Amino acid sequence: MTSPLGRLRPEHLPARRVADLVRDLDVRPAAGGEPLTSDLVLTGVSMASADTAPGDLFVAVPGLKVHGARFAADALARGAVAVLTDAAGVELVRAGAPGAVVLVGDDVRALAGPVAAWLHGDPAQHLVTVGVTGTNGKTTTTYFVDAALRAVHERTAVLGTVELRIGDDAVESPRTTVEAPVLQSLLALAAERGAGALTTEVSSHALALGRVGGLRFDVVGFTNLQRDHLDFHGDMEGYFRDKARLFAPGQAARGVVVVDDEWGRRLAREVQIPVETVATHVDAPEAQDADWAVVEADVGLDGVGSRFVLRGPDGALHEAASPLPGLVNVSNAALAVVLAHAAGVPLDAAAAAVGRAHEIPGRMERVVERGDGFPLCLVDYAHTPDALVLALEAVRPITPGRLVIVFGSDGDRDRGKRPMMGEIAARLADVLVVTDENPRSEDPATVRAAILDGVRSVRPDMADVHEATSRAQAIADALRLTTDEDTIIITGKGHEPTQEIAGVFHRYNDRDVLLAARAERQGQLA
Ligand SMILES: CC(=O)N[C@H]1[C@@H](OP(=O)(O)OP(=O)(O)OC[C@H]2O[C@@H](n3ccc(=O)[nH]c3=O)[C@H](O)[C@@H]2O)O[C@H](CO)[C@@H](O)[C@@H]1O[C@H](C)C(=O)N[C@@H](C)C(=O)N[C@H](CCC(=O)O)C(=O)O
Numbered sequence: 249m250t251s252p253l254g255r256l257r258p259e260h261l262p263a264r265r266v267a268d269l270v271r272d273l274d275v276r277p278a279a280g281g282e283p284l285t286s287d288l289v290l291t292g293v294s295m296a297s298a299d300t301a302p303g304d305l306f307v308a309v310p311g312l313k314v315h316g317a318r319f320a321a322d323a324l325a326r327g328a329v330a331v332l333t334d335a336a337g338v339e340l341v342r343a344g345a346p347g348a349v350v351l352v353g354d355d356v357r358a359l360a361g362p363v364a365a366w367l368h369g370d371p372a373q374h375l376v377t378v379g380v381t382g383t384n385g386k387t388t389t390t391y392f393v394d395a396a397l398r399a400v401h402e403r404t405a406v407l408g409t410v411e412l413r414i415g416d417d418a419v420e421s422p423r424t425t426v427e428a429p430v431l432q433s434l435l436a437l438a439a440e441r442g443a444g445a446l447t448t449e450v451s452s453h454a455l456a457l458g459r460v461g462g463l464r465f466d467v468v469g470f471t472n473l474q475r476d477h478l479d480f481h482g483d484m485e486g487y488f489r490d491k492a493r494l495f496a497p498g499q500a501a502r503g504v505v506v507v508d509d510e511w512g513r514r515l516a517r518e519v520q521i522p523v524e525t526v527a528t529h530v531d532a533p534e535a536q537d538a539d540w541a542v543v544e545a546d547v548g549l550d551g552v553g554s555r556f557v558l559r560g561p562d563g564a565l566h567e568a569a570s571p572l573p574g575l576v577n578v579s580n581a582a583l584a585v586v587l588a589h590a591a592g593v594p595l596d597a598a599a600a601a602v603g604r605a606h607e608i609p610g611r612m613e614r615v616v617e618r619g620d621g622f623p624l625c626l627v628d629y630a631h632t633p634d635a636l637v638l639a640l641e642a643v644r645p646i647t648p649g650r651l652v653i654v655f656g657s658d659g660d661r662d663r664g665k666r667p668m669m670g671e672i673a674a675r676l677a678d679v680l681v682v683t684d685e686n687p688r689s690e691d692p693a694t695v696r697a698a699i700l701d702g703v704r705s706v707r708p709d710m711a712d713v714h715e716a717t718s719r720a721q722a723i724a725d726a727l728r729l730t731t732d733e734d735t736i737i738i739t740g741k742g743h744e745p746t747q748e749i750a751g752v753f754h755r756y757n758d759r760d761v762l763l764a765a766r767a768e769r770q771g772q773l774a
Pocket residue numbers: 295296297298309310311312313314315316317319422423424425426427451452453454457480
């Protein structure tokens with residue numbers, strides 16, 4: 249996917265002297281290079297050569313695969329005026345681009361954010377900023393928070409897995425949390441366009457790789473911690489420690505932590521910033537000590553949403569609602585209300601706005617309504633074992649007939665979860681269509697076989713278990729197998745606009761494919 253950086257820079261570019269960068273931040277001219285001239289001016293920062301624009305500082309970081317300094321010549325050819333790198337990078341820049349202006353710093357990945365914030369004049373100070381981390385629920389919670397912030401700000405920005413949105417303008421997002429220079433440039437653009445608040449998802453990769461460096465959030469939130477991304481973080485302890493970085497004093501002024509799981513309780517105990525705690529499971533022991541607690545929840549059997557009652561720190565009870573089905577969304581909504589309140593939105597306005605929030609692409613999204621021979625069809629992003637359990641439990645009560653799941657598991661990612669996903673689906677759904685998610689470089693059949701091993705361990709006769717070698721075929725098969733009493737839930741890819749197969753990103757979206765399959769089936773039924 250093309251990076252949106254070029255399209256999302258502020259219209260009024262900043263202009264600051266390289267000499268002032270050396271004066272203000274912990275960087276210095278590399279020995280033996282061109283002397284810094286006082287008229288050398290920067291108007292942008294980039295970390296990827298393809299995203300470099302004239303006037304940029306190219307920050308060349310040592311990558312996990314390759315050193316960014318290898319691409320300095322490319323960045324300079326695109327108009328970069330200087331390169332910031334580490335000691336190892338200096339030699340590489342000199343080899344590829346002799347004569348370049350080279351600055352050097354010790355940890356350039358960590359410097360990228362502060363440098364970009366410096367260049368843009370610390371744009372975050374003009375906005376209320378909210379960051380949300382946790383394994384599941386980040387996207388949903390950020391959209392809920394954004395809905396609440398819009399109750400008091402005419403224009404807002406929301407950044408995350410689904411899109412990068414400022415006011416009504418949005419582009420596809422290259423990842424959950426953009427690189428630090430892109431984030432700072434988006435903050436500057438949001439401020440320039442008069443946005444009063446910005447909410448962003450903060451992934452654990454972002455925290456480990458300094459993508460939110462240079463930004464001190466007004467409020468940050470934690471949803472939960474579940475098994476995911478162990479290929480990157482090593483173990484749960486490492487994953488937790490990376491998440492906890494968001495709650496460091498330099499990174500956020502205050503926090504709101506869901507304490508339903510032990511990781512949340514530990515985070516609330518250990519962090520050094522003021523935090524409010526939220527317990528979202530009715531009558532759970534942690535509710536007694538939590539600042540905020542969901543004390544009643546009525547999970548709507550119409551599958552549209554839930555009403556709940558939130559007890560505040562003063563003991564007062566507040567009516568609130570989640571516009572999406574399932575108890576997990578009560579949890580996300582409760583967190584969002586408290587986060588928005590901490591970010592300056594009156595409590596009842598926050599609760600009302602969250603209850604009315606619009607549908608979120610690929611999050612329990614109702615794509616086909618039940619009726620006329622068609623089952624209710626939802627597209628959901630559940631791609632971890634815990635999320636899958638919760639998603640299936642959320643749709644069971646709204647399913648008069650059979651619960652059908654179309655699902656797979658990612659290639660080149662945590663292999664251990666594949667049989668677990670199969671076991672869960674076999675336990676909690678009636679009909680299974682096992683297919684591909686993003687096989688990446690792996691043989692899709694191998695990934696499916698691992699899932700099917702898990703299915704077999706729970707359902708040895710493999711009754712009502714189907715395998716489809718393409719996701720579009722799986723969706724068509726599911727529609728063919730069902731009537732309007734049933735529910736189909738398609739999990740794993742949510743809003744994603746592409747499917748990655750053997751290194752190639754093919755345009756693919758579950759919602760679009762489902763609607764096309766429905767139209768075709770309607771033709772067959774007519
Ligand atoms: C594992 C991981 O996060 N890797 C990130 C890491 O990659 P890397 O260190 O391997 O980078 P590299 O390929 O060695 O390249 C080194 C440097 O050279 C630059 N380069 C490279 C090639 C080139 O032609 N020109 C160029 O300038 C790169 O931009 C980079 O700055 O640093 C790169 C730039 O800083 C990131 O783009 C890259 O994210 C990759 C694309 C990625 O897929 N990340 C995923 C796992 C991720 O971040 N996911 C989380 C969400 C997870 C979730 O909750 O689901 C996210 O926030 O999206």
